[in-house]
Amino acid sequence: MNSLPKTLYLILAAFTVFLLLAPAGMGASIRGLTVDTNEASAEEFCWDATTFGAFCYPVNKHQNFVNDSIAWGERLRIEDIDITHGTFGTSGPSNHVLDEGELVYSTKQFCCKYKLVSELGLSGDSIPEDMGSAFYWKLPFFAKPYIAIENDATQLSSIVCMQGGSDKKTLRTGETWDLGKGYTLTVHQVDAEGNKVWFSLEKDGEEIESAIVEADGTVESQAFTATADFGDGNDQLYFVTYVDSVFMGSVDSLAVFKYTWLVDKDNVLVIENGDEYQGLEVKEASETGLVLKNPDTITIDVDSDKKTYFTDSWYFQTSDDGKGTEGIGYILYPAMDLSNPGTYKIRGLTLDTGINDASSFGWDATTFGAFCYPVNKHQNFVNDSIAWGERLWIEDIDSTHGSLGTSTPSNHVLDEGELVYSTKPFCCKYKLVSELGLSGDSIPEDMGSAFYWKLPFFAKPYIAIENDATQLSTIICMQGGSDKKTLRTGETWDLGKGYTLAVHQVDTDGNKVWFSLEKDGEVLESAIVEADGTVESQAFTATADFGDGNDQLYFVTYVDSVFMGSVDSLAVFKYTWLVDKDNVLVIENGDEYQGLEVKEASETGLVLKNPDTITIDVDADKKTYFTDSWYFQTSDEGKGTNGGYIIYPATDVTIEAEPAPESAENELAEVEISPDETNSTADSSGSKASPAPEVRVSNSASSESDDESSEQSPGFGLLTCILGLCAVFVRRK
Known part of the structure; x- marks a missing residue:
């Protein structure tokens, strides 16, 4: 292969890999708990571990975390110390x-x-002597847990x-147990009687501790x-383990820890006044705690599509301007x-049954982060008379076990229908x-109106067909306002659930594109x-009969630009919106979803309740x-006020590592282009374009016949020939 084709291949390969990489922040x-600048006073702009889920929150410590005089853990607040721009809140919304x-x-x-x-x-005396006491001190620093050496917040x-x-x-x-940060624990031998084990603790392959421990039933x-000398302390505890059991079998010998x-005794973080961490400057560094502040002015971007970062991973999110109470703030x-x-x-927001x-x-989208929350709809989400979106609450309709809360703080049973x-x-x-900025006649006719109705159902967004909450269609693709999707000729965009959008050809003038939407x-x-x-020309819409409606919009896209290069x-493509017209979810009374039974199914909304008793396990580990x-x-029982407990709803979210992309150059090297494909439009991998379908035209000449429309794009035939010749050239090379 000579240098020019090879260079072109490499450029195409690099660009292909670039397109496959997921954007950051997806x-x-x-x-955290939302605040309305036209409703909240200046002192309400504060968050602790119960109101911002990024903060470390050991639920059994709840009382000392919310007690302002003790104030364990992390807190974030906005305070007015400079009159340059005024205060936050009602005085300056x-x-x-x-x-x-x-x-x-x-x-702290x-x-x-x-x-x-x-x-x-x-x-x-039953506590091992080297441990010193039953307790150690933990300090969360930007949500990461550290040990405060000798209860000193400046040595972590x-x-x-x-x-x-x-x-x-x-x-x-x-076997070796990788503990992290280069530390490992290795089991060397188990004695013949199966009650002693020899193991060692190593750091970067170097042994630092070794022991023979007997599992004889005693803690001693x-x-x-x-222990080791680190920080400002001598003989500081840094490692504890407990051999629960030892086993010697005919095949395997093992130990359970x-x-x-x-x-990490070898890497102590010493914090001093004036240090800077994640863009904030240490203003108070003492044994009892740390205080950091912004060293520079922060201008919060009041735009629902933008984030204002104030640390490496924490940011302020806002609605658009004027979305506060009464259209202010x-x-x-x-x-x-x-x-x-x-x-x-x-x-979700924590509650104390005492x-x-x-x-x-009760929890809504502002107090339980699992719920769908479009911030610009805030007013109608928190207004109880409108109550858009999802809500979860506990009500007492069965006196068998009583209500949750102050009247019976130890109650932890939800009778049928109470959730x-x-x-x-x-x-x-x-x-x-x-x-x-479309309105009136500028909105494409097939769209019907500027709006559609979305319904979140167990946190998953659906379209309510004809604004009917009992007929739902899954949202497959919904591009954000700034999102763009670039497709080369021959490329296919996987929209999800079997739907794809393929670009077939671009005309020689570089202003028209032929594409198709496919399903399976x-x-x-x-x-x-x-x-x-x-x-009128650049927008494309498609309708179909689904649900109980005819000519329902299911696809919208907008061709932002077209390019023909050498x-x-x-x-x-921008503003793409696609729903699954082929799989409508019809919801009726008596249906059951995720263990809850539908009790009310109407056009205006859905209500589900627990069909069976739910016994809440009052245990911090469950x-x-x-x-x-x-x-x-x-929390554990009794960790709330008056013998009650702390409770909150939650969900776990797993973020998986992205697989490393395969070598694009290797993929290209495996391409086979045969002579009988030279009359088909080919992409950079040599795959055939889809067979020529019936073409719908979205431009000013849309009323004309398909044949006439095809004649208005004379560049497509020439483009096919050029690409075909290129394919032969690549094949021969």
Whole structure:
């Protein structure tokens, strides 16, 4: 292969890989409690671990986390110390500028009991001597847990490993446990009697501790601890483990480890005044806690499509301007991107059964982050008389077990029908309409209006067909206002659920594109669209009969631009909106979804309730699922006020690592282009374009016949020939 074709291949390969990479920030997020700048006073712009789910929240410590005089854990607040731009809140609802030092992040350490101590019920002399006491001090710093060495918030050590109370790690002889940060634990031998194990702790392959432990039923024998000099302290505990059992079999010998606790003694983070972390400057660094503030002015972008980052991963999200109460001000909340692989918990607002009465046990989209929350619809989401979107509440309709709350703070049983989930559709404007500022006659006729109705059902967005909550269609694709999809000739866009959009050809003048919408390989719609600067020409819509309606809109797209180059021809699509017309979900009374039964199914909304009794497990280490993915999490019994407990709804979100893209150059090297394909339009991989379908034309000449329309695009035949010759050239080379 000579240099020019090879170079072109590499350029195409690189560009293809670029298009396959997912944009940053496409994952889920954790939201904090929302604040309305025209309704909240200045002192209400604050969040703690119960109101911002990104913060570390050990539920059994709830009382000391919400007590302002103790204030364990993390807090974020906005305070007015500079009159340059005024205060936030009712006195200045349109203000969106944080002057230097007005954004305050603070964190204080809190005490924790070693699992070895709490799970085995140790106290006094039964606690291993090297542990010093039953407790250590943990400090969350930008949501990451650290150990405060000698209870000093300015000396932090990373937690490398911390087994839960029920966690076990079984290791065979010769196996190694990767604890993290270069630390490993290796089992070397088990004695012939099967009651002793020899193991070692290593760091980067170098042994730092070694022990022979006998599982004789005593804590003194089975527990192993290790200390070292780090931070400003001598003989600081950094490793704890417990050999729960040892086994010698005819084939395998093994040991079981529990309550393991390890901190990184070799990398101590020392924090001082003036240091800067994640864009915030340390203003107070003392043994009792840390306070950081913004060193520079922060201008919050009041735009629902934009984020204003104030740390590496935390940001402020707002509504558009004027979406606050009475059309004044805006909605604001802190949030965190979930971009790193892992499993995250999204919590709802916490409630204390010893303080909150029965009427308080309710959550909406502003207080439970699992629910769909379009921030610009805030007013109608929180207005109880309108109540758009999803809601979850507990009501007392059966006196068998009483109500949750202050009247019976220890009650943890929901009788039949006492857990209620409701959802109502809300109107949304098509992006094509909102982004292009369309109204009246400028809106494409097939769209019917500027709006459609969306209904969230167990946090999944659906379209309510003809604004009927009992007839739902899945949203397959919905491009954001700034989203673009670029497709070369021959490329296919996988929209989801078997739907694809394929670009077949671009005319020689580079202003028309022929594309088709397909489902499972079958052409549903096809069009030649001209990018002539008019919505009438550049927008394409498609309707079908589905649900109980005729000519229902199911597809919208907009050809933003078309390009014909010497190497590539391509088209750019925006505002694409697609629903699944072939799979309508019809909901009726008596149906059951995710363990809840439909009690009310009407055009205006749905109400579901628990068909059976739900017994909430009042245990901080356990979850009580009430749907496939939503559950109640509680503290242990008695951790609330007046003998009650803490409770909140939650869901777990898993962010998976993206697979590494395969070598595009290798893929291209495997391409086979045969001579009989030279009359077909080919993409860069040599695959055939779809057979020529019946073509719908979306331009000013749409009333003319298909044949006449085809004649208006003379460049397509020539383009096919050129690409065919290129294919032969590549084949011969």
